[in-house]
Amino acid sequence: EMGGYDYFMLKEIAEQPKAVADTLLGRIDPAGSLTLDEVRIPPGVLREVDKVVVVACGTAFHAGLIAKYAIEHWTRIPCEVELASEFRYRDPILDPRSLVIAISQSGETMDTLMALRHAREQGSRVLAICNTNGSTIPRESDAVLYTRAGPEVAVASTKAFLTQLVACYLVALYLGQVRGTKWGDEIRAVVRDLAEISGAVQRVLETMEPVRELARSLAGKGTVLFLGRHVGYPVALEGALKLKELAYMHAEGFAAGELKHGPIALIEEDLPVVVVVPSPRGRSVLHDKIVSNIQEIRARGARTIVIAEEGDETVVPYADHLIRVPATPTLLQPLVTTVPLQVFACELATARGNEVDQPRNLAKSVTVE
Ligand code: F6R
Numbered sequence: 001e002m003g004g005y006d007y008f009m010l011k012e013i014a015e016q017p018k019a020v021a022d023t024l025l026g027r028i029d030p031a032g033s034l035t036l037d038e039v040r041i042p043p044g045v046l047r048e049v050d051k052v053v054v055v056a057c058g059t060a061f062h063a064g065l066i067a068k069y070a071i072e073h074w075t076r077i078p079c080e081v082e083l084a085s086e087f088r089y090r091d092p093i094l095d096p097r098s099l100v101i102a103i104s105q106s107g108e109t110m111d112t113l114m115a116l117r118h119a120r121e122q123g124s125r126v127l128a129i130c131n132t133n134g135s136t137i138p139r140e141s142d143a144v145l146y147t148r149a150g151p152e153v154a155v156a157s158t159k160a161f162l163t164q165l166v167a168c169y170l171v172a173l174y175l176g177q178v179r180g181t182k183w184g185d186e187i188r189a190v191v192r193d194l195a196e197i198s199g200a201v202q203r204v205l206e207t208m209e210p211v212r213e214l215a216r217s218l219a220g221k222g223t224v225l226f227l228g229r230h231v232g233y234p235v236a237l238e239g240a241l242k243l244k245e246l247a248y249m250h251a252e253g254f255a256a257g258e259l260k261h262g263p264i265a266l267i268e269e270d271l272p273v274v275v276v277v278p279s280p281r282g283r284s285v286l287h288d289k290i291v292s293n294i295q296e297i298r299a300r301g302a303r304t305i306v307i308a309e310e311g312d313e314t315v316v317p318y319a320d321h322l323i324r325v326p327a328t329p330t331l332l333q334p335l336v337t338t339v340p341l342q343v344f345a346c347e348l349a350t351a352r353g354n355e356v357d358q359p360r361n362l363a364k365s366v367t368v369e
Pocket of ligand 1: 057058059060061103104105106107108109112155156157158241245364365366
């Protein structure tokens with residue numbers, strides 16, 4: 001049932017191009033418009049939404065952090081993202097014009113379920129983004145957009161995460177489409193780019209051998225840091241989470257702009273630091289700032305592991321290891337930059353002799369608060 005792979009996690013990483021394509025199936029058309037009739041919240045209600053709140057845990061929370069960039073950019077609706085376990089205990093401000101999005105692979109996570117129940121009690125609509133048909137979270141929500149990753153067996157989430165991102169982009173673009181923001185042309189262009197993204201994920205998978213080699217060479221290390229900014233920041237958090245749960249290593253993700261406010265003190269000789277570099281097109285200011293961050297940490301001895309777009313030559317002089325990903329629109333970049341981090345964590349775990357599919361102390365579905 002592992003289809004020739006040694007672990008479910010490897011199989012599930014490899015299934016990502018298909019999972020992404022399946023999640024788009026029937027929901028976009030080549031002309032650049034979206035069909036999300038399955039989201040049974042009337043367009044009239046969606047036009048009245050004045051706040052979006054995303055609740056989720058763990059990896060699904062990271063998908064939510066990325067969703068915020070997409071939702072606010074394409075819809076201009078303010079969006080908050082909150083850990084489901086914190087949400088209801090702070091008496092959040094919700095009303096019938098708030099749209100709450102609950103993201104969950106299993107659909108059974110108790111913290112997320114309690115958060116959505118709380119939101120519905122305040123009269124808010126809840127849209128679930130979920131991978132498990134008929135599970136509790138979609139059953140208790142007003143509407144659901146299913147991710148189509150197929151069953152995810154490995155405890156560490158991989159293909160579910162990529163499909164959660166796709167679903168979040170679809171929701172953001174759909175809200176933009178329904179509300180007719182000034183980004184109409186951009187929305188249509190991005191929808192067309194989404195149609196190509198599965199091929200880009202496949203290309204990343206085909207170039208992972210150097211990443212595996214690098215991971216094996218770092219098996220004796222104690223700490224790995226991850227830096228990113230904009231949508232690359234949640235990707236850094238996700239890379240660190242994967243490494244913690246699989247390799248049992250100390251791993252932390254930081255917003256690169258925060259370096260000088262503290263974390264740079266951690267940099268020491270030969271410390272591996274993974275940096276997710278934004279596209280030099282699009283928000284090029286951020287790109288240039290992160291390149292100077294790479295220079296700064298390298299000058300202090302860090303071993304820089306740089307994930308950058310194909311054709312971005314500016315990073316070459318400062319990268320001890322360079323991992324290339326295909327060029328994508330800025331907001332979609334997490335779909336390609338996350339993949340090397342999954343492979344990296346999986347290979348490091350194996351090199352350290354850990355049980356990849358069943359990390360210690362963790363369960364696939366967390367049904368207690
Ligand atoms: C990390 C991981 C967990 C889950 C989290 C939420 O690899 O798997 O952090 O993402 O427990 O689970 P779901 O999505 O089922 O609500």
